Amino acid sequence: MKKYNIGIDLGGTKVLCALVEITTKKVLFMVKKKTKKEKGNEKVFSKLIEAIDELLEISKVNKDEISSIGIAVAGQVNRKEGILINACNLQCKNLDLKKQIEDKYNIKTYIANDVEAATIAELLMGAAKDYKNVLCVFVGTGIGSCLVVDGKIYHGATGSAGELGHVIVDLNGRSCNCGAVGCLEAYASRSAIESRIQGAVKKGRNSIITELTDTQNISTKHIKKSLDAHDEVVSQYVNEAIEYLSGGLASAINFFNPELIVLGGGLIQGINDIYLKTIRLTKNKALSVASNKTEFKKAELEDFSGIIGASLIEEYRLCLK
Numbered sequence: 001m002k003k004y005n006i007g008i009d010l011g012g013t014k015v016l017c018a019l020v021e022i023t024t025k026k027v028l029f030m031v032k033k034k035t036k037k038e039k040g041n042e043k044v045f046s047k048l049i050e051a052i053d054e055l056l057e058i059s060k061v062n063k064d065e066i067s068s069i070g071i072a073v074a075g076q077v078n079r080k081e082g083i084l085i086n087a088c089n090l091q092c093k094n095l096d097l098k099k100q101i102e103d104k105y106n107i108k109t110y111i112a113n114d115v116e117a118a119t120i121a122e123l124l125m126g127a128a129k130d131y132k133n134v135l136c137v138f139v140g141t142g143i144g145s146c147l148v149v150d151g152k153i154y155h156g157a158t159g160s161a162g163e164l165g166h167v168i169v170d171l172n173g174r175s176c177n178c179g180a181v182g183c184l185e186a187y188a189s190r191s192a193i194e195s196r197i198q199g200a201v202k203k204g205r206n207s208i209i210t211e212l213t214d215t216q217n218i219s220t221k222h223i224k225k226s227l228d229a230h231d232e233v234v235s236q237y238v239n240e241a242i243e244y245l246s247g248g249l250a251s252a253i254n255f256f257n258p259e260l261i262v263l264g265g266g267l268i269q270g271i272n273d274i275y276l277k278t279i280r281l282t283k284n285k286a287l288s289v290a291s292n293k294t295e296f297k298k299a300e301l302e303d304f305s306g307i308i309g310a311s312l313i314e315e316y317r318l319c320l321k
C-alpha cells in the first residue's frame, strides 16, 4: 500500500527532502543539505541521492510504501522527460533526473519548476483550492509567476508561459538578469528595492537601514523595520516598487481576467502593508470590467511550498488525466 510521497525542493543554497503522508499531506520527516558549494550535474545529483538515502534511513519507511518522488527545482525543466534543462544557480545542464532516480530507487519520479510546484501546492491545498483561473505571483529576490487556466497550469508552446517578471515595463529602463531591458523584475522585486536603496545611500542620503545592516545584505526584515520607522529612503523605493508591481498585475488582469490572484514570496509574506497596498493600487489601475470580480489572497504554503508542491506533482498530473 502506497502511503507516502517524497517531495524535494532543490535550490541554489540547499536541498530539502521530505517524506509527506499522502492522505494528510503532512510532512513527517525532513532532511536538509547544503548545495552552496556543490555545483554541476554530478555533485548536485550525489547531494540529492545523499538526501533521499538519509530520509529513507531516518524515516525507516519501506520503499514499496512510497508512491512517487517529486522534485521542484529553480530552473527550466522538461516535464515530460524529467530533465533539468538548465539551473544557473546549481550550474546544472541537461541533467536526466527522472531516469537516474527511477533507475536507482525504482520509484516513479516527476520534476517541476519551483514556481510551478508552489502553484500546484496552492491549487491542490492552499489559497487557490476550488478556483479555476488563477495567477500566482511570488515576489522575492526575483518575481516568479504561474498561470492556471481552467484548473490546469498553462505552460505555453515551449513551457515558459507566465513569466510576469519579464514583462517589459520600461523600454529604456534598467537591465534585467535575463539579459533584456526594462523587465518588471528589475523594478518590483526585493533585489530591485535593494539596489535602489544602495544607490541612494551611496549618494549620501541618510537611511536608518544603514544602522540595521550593511547595505550589501538587505533582507525583508530590514526593509520592514525601516518602513515601521517611517524611513524616507526605504519608503520611497518600496512605494516605487509597489507602483510597478501593481502596474504589472493590472496589466495581467486586463490581459488574462483571472478570478483569483495569489500573492506570495518573501516581500509579500513578510510585509503585510506591501500586500495590501499592492492590491489597492492594482484595482485602481486595472480595467474595472476585468478586475471587479478578481479576488486576491496570500499564498498559504510559503515555507514548505516547494516540498509540498513537489510531493503533489503526481497527484496533480493524475488529476489532469
Ligand SMILES: [Zn+2]
Pocket (backbone or CB within 6 Å): 165, 166, 176, 177, 178, 179, 180, 183, 185
Ligand atoms: Zn527579464
